[in-house]
Amino acid sequence: MRALAPGLALALGAAAVPAEAASAVPPECVALRPGGPVQVTPDCVDPLYAHPVIDKQQDLTSPVAHRRVSGHFEGTGVKFTFYLPPAAQWKGRYFQYTYPLSDESALDRTIAFGAASGGYTVQVSGTVGYRHAAAAAKFSEQVAADYYRSGSRRIHGYLYGPSGGSFQTIGAMENTSGVWDGAVPIVVGVPTSIPVNFFVRAQARMVLRDVAGKIADAVRPGGSGDPYAGLTTAQAAMLREATSLGVPLKAWQDPDYVLGLNAPDGLLGFGAVVRQMDPSYATDFWTKPGYLGTEQSELGDIVRAALIDAKPTIAQVETDEDGRPTSLTLSGLPALTSTLGLDFAALATDGTTRVGDLAGTLDAATGVFTVGSGNSAEVLSALKAGARVHADNRWFTALPSYYRHQVPPPEEGYTAFDVLRDADGTPLYPQRALRIGPRIASSTSGGGTYTGKVNGKVVVVDNLVDSDAYPWHADWYAQRVRSALGAEEFANRFRLYYNDNADHLEGPVTGSKASRIVSYDPIVEQALRDVAAWAERGVAPPSSTRYDVTDGQVTVPTRAAQRRGIQPVVDLKVRGGDEAHVSTRDQVTFAALAQAPPGAGRIVSASWDFTGAGTYTPARLGTPASTAFVNTTHRFTKPGTYYVTLKASSSRHGAVGPYAQVENLNRVRVVVHP
Incomplete structure (x- = not known):
């Protein structure tokens, strides 16, 4: 058990602490340089979170039996909750979720997964950075040691978080030592993510909205495969720019989401940040050369036509x-x-x-x-x-192309921005004096600078249909870690698992979206179990996914043995291809091959969706194995275009259960004639 810090003893009962221990004042957590991120260790005390207070303790039975301990840090708005399963289930570890906007209440699935995986669960209300999470993690160990009467037994901790939580997780693993043993950053953001990722899509909305359906049809199963066919010069240039910066072509299967048609401006509020931090931008946009407001081009004409x-x-x-x-x-x-x-x-x-x-x-x-x-x-x-x-929309019209004026220097390794540079690496367009992205990333991560110098084991989970946090981000960070640690230590401490047919949003996938997108919760659960086994017992997880990055697009091999990672691969055919034209009188044959990568487990379930509604019917499957052949026939009674899906799940040990059933799917197009 780690030494009690001031304030921790107060919350647990100071009378229980020997006088000689109470007199030893732990050092304060400090930054290594002025203005740098605070370095947190097990033995230092963070002055911002020095006084945790337990407000309530309850023994509950839902979603599983556990002791719920809730409290707050005195003098802050940060609250925490610990969910401790019975001692017989606890294996000396905990799992901790982080996200800037989360509250202190963990989801039922999160609590139950922790208990099923031999751990208690830590949840802290959201704020930026990692220091509040580190303070809660350290205090949870004191509470757990008292509850389980575990004495000096080592307690292992694992941090994980998606999107904004990935900033926090990376900031934590680079700027703490000995607090967590490992981490799983998910759908990774990087210091260029804001404002680039949402802004380029907003610019694409202005230019490509009317042809979005055509692009979507080209990239869907059975489509032409050429999303540029039939586009004007300006439209093709806009699609190429967005694609090269990282918007996955496959994500265009849902064009409304890519273009942010359900969001007011598509900028998720970051337009206001730009207006505050760079107040002269709109004036320059409409008056100076090098901006679309003055550029004499087809794209410039489109932008000026939108001005009110x-x-x-x-x-x-x-x-x-x-x-x-x-x-x-x-x-x-x-x-x-x-x-x-x-x-x-x-x-x-x-x-x-x-x-x-x-x-x-x-x-x-x-x-x-x-x-x-x-x-x-x-x-x-x-x-x-x-x-x-x-009345004017000068800012609204100027903001989407702000990303053109935020190009990082080539030495930072962001090759996706080559589309905005000339041959010698010089930006094609005027650059703003202030780069906003690194400032936002630093704030969210708690001052982290993405050095790649991680402490502990790290398993990154990233999704190939993510148009919010682009897939190349994870590769960029992996290269930072490799450079910082060296090849041998990189292999000993880092994995990157790409997850196909999954997007940015966590949680269950429902409705028609479930016909083409899988939940990434299960692969994160498996990654957490893997990082725990790696840190505690030296059991190295399966190899990272093999992939290539070309012009901002991440591609993976089609076969599981070559792709590796831990997600199964599904190859589905209708009448031997990706598309079939049939009649309402035909029995249509579907055949699929589902494979688990080496060391990733066995295929344990499969199911069919014949309507594209996201409603699945279990398929016949034999004994769980690394390879499964799934065949069936189906007759469509109504004319129309159908996207038929087979979804398969793999389990590390071949057992069906509620957690870590890693999913993937594949689809084909069936056009039914009368």
Whole structure:
């Protein structure tokens, strides 16, 4: 058991601590350089989280029997919960999930998986960085040692987190030592992820929205395989730019998600960050050479055509009982199909001078502007009949291509950005003085700089259909680790598992999406068990996935023996191919081969979805083995186009169970004629 730090003794009962131990004051956790990330070890005390307090302890039976210990760190808003299974189940370890926006309550599956894997579960409410997670991890060991009466028994810990949690996990493994024995960063973000990843997709939305269906059909099973066919020069250039920067071509099977059509601006709020950190960008975009606002090209024409810049007149003002304007009727507005991205400002009586920003919302159909809250007295007093307001989307239209002006230098290893460089590595477009991505990454990771100098075992899980955190990110970080550790130590401490047919979103996959996307929870569970066996018993996990990175796209071999990793591979054919044209009278034959990679286990289940609705019917499967042949016939009673899916799962030891059943799938296209 690690030594009690000040505050920890208070929470557990200071009277139990010998006087000589209480007099030994542990050192404070500090940064190695001014402004650098704080280095956390088992023996130092983080001054921000020095005083944990247990608020409540309960013995519960759901989702499994466990002791729930909940509390907080005094003087902070950070809360924690520990879920401790009965002593007979505990094998001396814990698993800890991290994400910047999580709360202190773990999911039922997370708790039950931990118990089934010989561990207790640690969950901490979200904030940026890793220090709060490290403090909770260290305190959990004190609580666990007391609960299990385990004395000085070594307790092993494993941290994991997706997306923003990957920033935190990597920051933790590079800037702590001895706190966790291993980690599983998931769908990895890197210091260029923001603003690039969402912004390039927003730019693609502006250019490719009308041809998104054509691109999707080309990359779906049975499609032409050529997503550029039939595109204009500007459209093809935009698709190539987005693809080279890392948007997976396969992700276009769901074009609405790639283009962010269900998000207001597709930028996930990071547009506001750019506006705050780089306030002169929009002005430069519309006035200086090298930006799409001034570029004389087909793409520049598309961008300028999207600009709205109007000065409508206030025809009528409605006020409240105190005479404050509540709504304005505007005349002279251009025809608007959407008010998304419009900014408003009150103008002085000369119709030109800006008084200040005007908050509110516009009904494009009626021309009525509802005055919002927070407007200054000067702005409100300027809202009179006959006065003008300024309505424009200059920022909204300029922001998507911000990624062009955030190109990292070649020596940082981001080869995906070669599409935005000339032959000698010089950026093709003007670069902003401030690179925003590294600052956001540093904040989220707790000051981490992605050195690759990890402490402990690390198994990365990354997904090949992830258009939020691009697949090449994981390779970029793997190269950083290899460079920092050397080839031999890299092999002893690092694995990268690529997961096909999985995207960015964790949790169960439901509805029609389940016909083409698998949950990555099971492969993460297996990775956590693998990293624990590796750290505790020296059992090396299966080899990393073999892959290639070309022009921002990650590709993997088609056969499991060559691909390796730990995800099964499914090869499905309909009448021997990827597409078949049949009639409603035909019995259609499907044949599939499911294979587990070497050392990854056996195929334990398979199921069919014939409608594309994500509803599966179990397939006939023999004794679990590393290879499974699955065949069936089906008759379609209604004409139409169907995507038929076979999903298969593998288990390390060949047993069917609720956890670590690693999934993959494959689809074919069936066109049914009357």
